Amino acid sequence: MLVHIVMIKISASSETEKKKRIFMLKDSLDKLPSLIPEIKHYDVGVNISTRSNAYDLAVVSEFEDAGDLSIYRDHPEHQKVVGLLNGIKEDVVVVDYEK
Numbered sequence: 295m296l297v298h299i300v301m302i303k304i305s306a307s308s309e310t311e312k313k314k315r316i317f318m319l320k321d322s323l324d325k326l327p328s329l330i331p332e333i334k335h336y337d338v339g340v341n342i343s344t345r346s347n348a349y350d351l352a353v354v355s356e357f358e359d360a361g362d363l364s365i366y367r368d369h370p371e372h373q374k375v376v377g378l379l380n381g382i383k384e385d386v387v388v389v390d391y392e393k
Contacts, residue, residue, distance in 0.1 A: 295393040296357045301349040305384035315382045316350050322375045329371045332362035
């Protein structure tokens with residue numbers, strides 16, 4: 295099993311705009327498991343920490359193997375979300391590990 299973790303920091307000019315962007319992105323991410331059968335587990339969470347170094351949103355997903363993760367990354371529906379993300383991200387951190 296391969297675990298894929300992504301943490302996202304959103305760029306915005308106000309807290310209201312940031313919250314709107316976070317939940318717009320979360321809504322888009324939440325749709326992916328029903329569209330991409332290679333996803334074995336998928337959890338999207340919005341940060342509740344008040345720490346200054348906290349990221350805004352995290353995605354924890356699991357795939358059978360690196361091939362399935364690659365299918366997910368290249369899938370057209372995932373690429374639509376990546377396009378949205380690229381327009382609103384400040385930073386993204388990724389960790390992949392075998393379980």
